[in-house]
Amino acid sequence: xxxxxxxxxxxxxxxxxxxxxxxxxxxxxxxxxxxxxxxxxxxxxxxxxxxxxxxxxxxxxxxxxxxxxxxxxxxxxxxxxxxxxxxxxxxxxxxxxxxxxxxxxxxxxxxxxxxxxxxxxxxxxxxxxxxxxxxxxxxxxxxxxxxxxxxxxxxxxxxxxxxxxxxxxxxxxxxxxxxxxxxxxxxxxxxxxxxxxxxxxxxxxxxxxxxxxxxxxxxxxxxxxxxxxxxxxxxxxxxxxxxxxxxxxxxxxxxxxxxxxxxxxxxxxxxxxxxxxxxxxxxxxxxxxxxxxxxxxxxxxxxxxxxxxxxxxxxxxxxxxxxxxxxxxxxxxxxxxxxxxxxxxxxxxxxxxxxxxxxxxxxxxxxxxxxxxxxxxxxxxxxxxxxxxxxxxxxxxxxxxxxxxxxxxxxxxxxxxxxxxxxxxxxxxxxxxxxxxxxxxxxxxxxxxxxxxxxxxxxxxxxxxxxxxxxxxxxxxxxxxxxxxxxxxxxxxxxxxxxxxxxxxxxxxxxxxxxxxxxxxxxxxxxxxxxxxxxxxxxxxxxxxxxxxxxxxxxxxxxxxxxxxxxxxxxxxxx
Amino acid sequence: xxxxxxxxxxxxxxxxxxxxxxxxxxxxxxxxxxxxxxxxxxxxxxxxxxxxxxxxxxxxxxxxxxxxxxxxxxxxxxxxxxxxxxxx
Numbered sequence: 001x002x003x004x005x006x007x008x009x010x011x012x013x014x015x016x017x018x019x020x021x022x023x024x025x026x027x028x029x030x031x032x033x034x035x036x037x038x039x040x041x042x043x044x045x046x047x048x049x050x051x052x053x054x055x056x057x058x059x060x061x062x063x064x065x066x067x068x069x070x071x072x073x074x075x076x077x078x079x080x081x082x083x084x085x086x087x088x089x090x091x092x093x094x095x096x097x098x099x100x101x102x103x104x105x106x107x108x109x110x111x112x113x114x115x116x117x118x119x120x121x122x123x124x125x126x127x128x129x130x131x132x133x134x135x136x137x138x139x140x141x142x143x144x145x146x147x148x149x150x151x152x153x154x155x156x157x158x159x160x161x162x163x164x165x166x167x168x169x170x171x172x173x174x175x176x177x178x179x180x181x182x183x184x185x186x187x188x189x190x191x192x193x194x195x196x197x198x199x200x201x202x203x204x205x206x207x208x209x210x211x212x213x214x215x216x217x218x219x220x221x222x223x224x225x226x227x228x229x230x231x232x233x234x235x236x237x238x239x240x241x242x243x244x245x246x247x248x249x250x251x252x253x254x255x256x257x258x259x260x261x262x263x264x265x266x267x268x269x270x271x272x273x274x275x276x277x278x279x280x281x282x283x284x285x286x287x288x289x290x291x292x293x294x295x296x297x298x299x300x301x302x303x304x305x306x307x308x309x310x311x312x313x314x315x316x317x318x319x320x321x322x323x324x325x326x327x328x329x330x331x332x333x334x335x336x337x338x339x340x341x342x343x344x345x346x347x348x349x350x351x352x353x354x355x356x357x358x359x360x361x362x363x364x365x366x367x368x369x370x371x372x373x374x375x376x377x378x379x380x381x382x383x384x385x386x387x388x389x390x391x392x393x394x395x396x397x398x399x400x401x402x403x404x405x406x407x408x409x410x411x412x413x414x415x416x417x418x419x420x421x422x423x424x425x426x427x428x429x430x431x432x433x434x435x436x437x438x439x440x441x442x443x444x445x446x447x448x449x450x451x452x453x454x455x456x457x458x459x460x461x462x463x464x465x466x467x468x469x470x471x472x473x474x475x476x477x478x479x480x481x482x483x484x485x486x487x488x489x490x491x492x493x494x495x496x497x498x499x500x501x502x503x504x505x506x507x508x509x510x511x512x513x514x515x516x517x518x519x520x521x522x523x524x525x526x527x528x529x530x531x532x533x534x535x536x537x538x539x540x541x542x543x544x545x546x547x548x549x550x551x552x553x554x555x556x557x558x559x560x561x562x563x564x565x566x567x568x569x570x571x572x573x574x575x
Numbered sequence: 576x577x578x579x580x581x582x583x584x585x586x587x588x589x590x591x592x593x594x595x596x597x598x599x600x601x602x603x604x605x606x607x608x609x610x611x612x613x614x615x616x617x618x619x620x621x622x623x624x625x626x627x628x629x630x631x632x633x634x635x636x637x638x639x640x641x642x643x644x645x646x647x648x649x650x651x652x653x654x655x656x657x658x659x660x661x662x663x
Contacts, residue, residue, distance in 0.1 A: 078595075084623030114629050122591050123628050130625070 003205050005180070007225035008191035010528065011200030012243040014236065015177040017216045018156035019209065020147055020167070025138040028099035037094055044093070044100035047141040051080055054136065054146055061151060069150070072129070079133045085111065101141045108134035125306035152176065157220050159212045168193040173279075178220040180227055182208045185465055185474075189340055192296070195526045196276040202227055204468050256538065257288045257531040265541040269516060271533050272330075272524035274502060275320060283323040285527035291327035291385070293450065293524020294502040295320055297373065298334045301342055307369070313376035321384025328385045330450065330502075330524075331377055332429065333402075334369070335359045335391040338455075339466050354455075354464060359392025359429075364401055374409045381421035389427040389450055394434045399445055427498075430488060431455035439488050443495045450524070451488060453503030457481050475558035476505060482514065482552055482561065489519040500524055509536045509574055510565040516542060517549030539572045577648050578641035580613075585661040589632040593661050598624045600657055606644025608654070613637045621654070 032040055055077040062070035079085075085107050092103035108130050116127035139146070149158060149167050152175040160167075162183040168190055176199055184190050184203035194201035200222035211229060212218065219228040219239045228235055261269045272293030273285045286292070300308040300316055308316070321329050336342050337358025345366075350356035363370035377388055390402055406426060413420050427448035430436050436456065443449065453476065458465040460480050463473035475481075485501070492499035500522035505511045507525025509532050515523065516537070525533060548568050555561045569575045587593055601608050601622045608621040610630060619626040621640065632638055640658075642650045 078624055082623050082625045084620035084626045087620070111625050111629060118628075118631060120588075120590055120631065123631065126628060 001211070001229050003180075003208055003211060003227040003229065005202040005205035005208075005225050005227070006185050006191075007201075007222040008185070008188075008203050009179075009194035009199055009201040009222055011178070011198075011222050012239055013157065013178045013200050013220050013222075014217065014231075014239060014243075015155055015157045015220070017159050017180075017212045017214060017218055018152070019212065019214050020149060020158050020160040020163070021209075022147060022167075023135070023139045023142070023144045025101065025105075025135070025142060027102050027105050027138070029102060030099070031097040032093075032099050034097060037097065040093055040100050041090060044089070044104070044141070047100075047137060048080065048086075050140040051133075051136050052077060054140070055080065058151060075126075076129060076133050076136070079130060080137065101138055104134060104137055104141070108137075121309045125309075128306050149176065157218060159208055161209055163190045171197070171199075173197050173199070178222065179203070180205050180208050180212070180220065182206060183466065183468075185468070185471070188466060189302075192276050192526070193299075195528050196279055196282045198281050198528070204471075206468070255531075256535040259534055259538060261290075261534045261537040263516075263537055263540055263542045263545075265543055267516075267521070267542040269537050270500075270522040271530060271537070272328075272500070272502075272522065273530065274507075274524050274526050275329075278316060278320050278323075282527050283320070285530055286323045286325075286327070288530055289327070290522075292320065292324055292329040293500055293506075293522070295329055295331045296335065297331060298336050298340055301334055301336060301345075302340065307345070310372050310376045310379075313373060314379050317377055317380035317386075318383045321380055321386060324384060326385055328387055330387045330389055330427070330500075331380075333360065333363055333373055333377070333388065333390050337362050337392075354458065354466075360390045360398050360402060361392055361394075363390070364398060367405070370402075370405060371409060374405055375413070378406070378410055378413055378420040378424070379418060381424050382419040386421060387425040387427060387448065389429055389448070391429045391452065392431060392455075393428045394432045396438075396442060396445060399428060399442070403445075429455075429502075431459065433459055433484075436484055436488060439491045440495070443491060443497045446497070448498035448500070449488065449492065451485060451499070451501045451503065451520075453481065453485075453501060453505035456484070456503070457505075460484065476508075477511070477558045477561040477565065479553075479555060479557065479561060481505075482518075482549075485515065485520065486518045486549070486553055493519055498522065507533055509533065510562070510569055512536045513540050513545040513568055513572075514549045514552050514565060516540075517545035517547070517552075536569075536572075536574050539574050544568075576641060576643045577651050578639055579651050579655045580637055581640050581655050581658045582637045583632050583634050583658060583661070585663050586634050587663045588634050588636070589627055589630070589658075593663070594624060594627040596661075597654065597657060598622060598627060600654060601650070604642070604644070604646045604650035604653075606642040606647045606650045608640070608642045608650055611639045611641070613639070 055073055059070050059073040088107045089103045092098045093100050112127040112130040115123050118124050150170040150172055152172045155175050155177050157178040158176055159180040162181055179194050179201035181203045200220055202222050202225050219231045261271045270290040272291045273289035274294040275282050275292050276296045277299045338354045425447035427446050429452045430449050431452040435442055457476055461473055461475055461478055463470040465474050489499055501520055502524040506523040507529030512533055552561055583589055609618045610621045611618050619630045640651055
């Protein structure tokens with residue numbers, strides 16, 4: 001049978017399924033009978049032994065492949081075997097008659113809280129280690145098997161309901177052949193991570209977890225968006241041939257990768273790269289791009305085990321800046337919230353996260369995190385051509401508040417004699433309609449704008465991009481999106497400010513001619529889209545693109561615009 | 576019961592690797608070993624990394640190191656010497 005979903009990261013792979021279902025502990029809240037204490041303590045001891053055995057195996061496996069991870073696992077074992085916490089847990093069981101799982105939950109939680117408030121950065125990082133060990137101990141207590149994506153025994157196609165950014169960030173890239181999830185579309189974070197690692201992925205596959213069994217062989221066709229279960233011999237042969245063909249097509253596009261994005265009438269566009277996890281695979285695109293138009297720094301925070309300190313961030317930023325040499329790198333301050341939740345922060349659950357505390361709103365509410373990031377970024381600016389922009393801006397009050405932080409941290413660096421780029425450009429993402437509609441005023445206070453079309457579209461269309469039930473209303477070619485983009489382009493042209501598009505639309509071969517025609521000649525996209533985008537630019541004339549844009553702006557529906565863009569692309573031999 | 580005053584001399588304080596060395600050495604003795612920060616009531620188990628991290632003794636701070644058991648004297652002396660010579 002065939003399951004269908006969104007192909008978000010291209011490729012075809014045949015492999016075995018591994019179901020990924022994270023364990024949710026059910027803590028026993030009620031006290032245990034006094035007579036059960038010895039039995040409960042014996043079961044606790046057994047759970048602890050099991051957890052220790054798991055850590056031993058994990059450490060042995062990692063020792064030769066990933067020394068840093070092996071050290072973390074060894075530290076986890078020390079925590080598990082810590083005599084003081086062990087004693088406290090036993091006292092709560094014997095004294096208060098707490099069930100051992102409730103006792104462990106409480107003791108680990110209490111010390112994690114203390115460490116999380118420490119002034120010392122290293123100590124704060126240990127808090128999440130404690131929570132990690134607690135989760136392992138509670139799982140062993142429940143007798144549930146370990147499920148992790150960080151150290152897989154062999155090659156697998158991972159199937160899950162949904163993946164947290166922390167799951168995907170810890171992904172064992174050597175063994176994950178493909179990803180299938182029930183939730184998520186082309187703009188979800190799982191999609192972005194899959195693309196940045198070059199892992200084929202089909203997301204939003206309804207019924208995947210009901211249909212797919214552990215160890216089952218499937219064909220994952222992340223070109224068409226199909227998962228073929230129990231494939232016949234003919235299907236296997238056909239897909240193997242298809243896999244060869246898709247590799248050939250990618251090869252043909254690659255020929256364009258090393259070319260200049262110049263239109264047939266001689267206009268040079270700027271094609272920039274979006275960088276997420278800053279993997280080698282991603283940064284290898286730097287040579288073929290005119291800089292980095294979007295460096296998503298939240299991936300540093302989403303690793304799950306700790307909050308990144310100033311030094312760690314500074315080094316990560318410097319690495320990306322150095323990969324791009326003299327080319328510009330647009331760093332986006334942390335865009336957390338919405339579909340990007342942060343395990344290490346324990347943020348309150350919101351009923352409408354996309355309309356809640358996300359992006360710059362979160363930064364301004366958590367000045368400690370924001371200032372650390374601003375300092376790290378300013379320090380890194382001495383090592384390349386850095387620009388900084390802020391996400392989820394709704395009005396000028398936020399821009400001014402953020403600018404104050406930049407000014408203060410810059411002065412503090414000056415006072416400490418630490419170099420940074422004083423000419424550094426500060427810009428904003430335009431995703432929220434309220435800032436888009438006062439763009440003419442906003443551009444007086446910022447150096448550039450970059451349009452995040454994914455969020456702009458969901459806010460304009462009032463359609464949650466993570467909710468597959470409203471997929472038909474999330475229309476990336478909605479006339480309102482194009483009209484607003486044309487307005488922004490005109491505003492920036494008059495004000496002499498830079499505008500770029502860094503959402504999915506910017507790398508979309510159908511949309512690129514219309515965007516260029518509106519005067520948006522700076523586009524940023526994932527590594528996988530670079531070659532295709534250059535091919536489009538080289539196949540068209542800007543004069544034709546202008547006529548196309550004028551036409552598109554008079555069309556009334558998503559379907560009409562898509563049809564017009566497709567016709568143009570066919571005419572030019574782009575698709 | 577045998578006790579001695581100690582002063583943290585290294586810059587990191589009793590954190591990270593120095594704390595780990597301290598805990599490892601404390602673990603070699605049978606005695607119950609405890610640390611108490613100068614001017615505070617709370618006793619911290621000196622064989623526990625988590626307690627040492629929670630306590631967070633910084634450079635220049637003093638604490639009382641005490642032990643109770645067969646090897647209390649050896650334990651306290653060895654640990655006091657380790658702290659006095661600790662380097663980052």
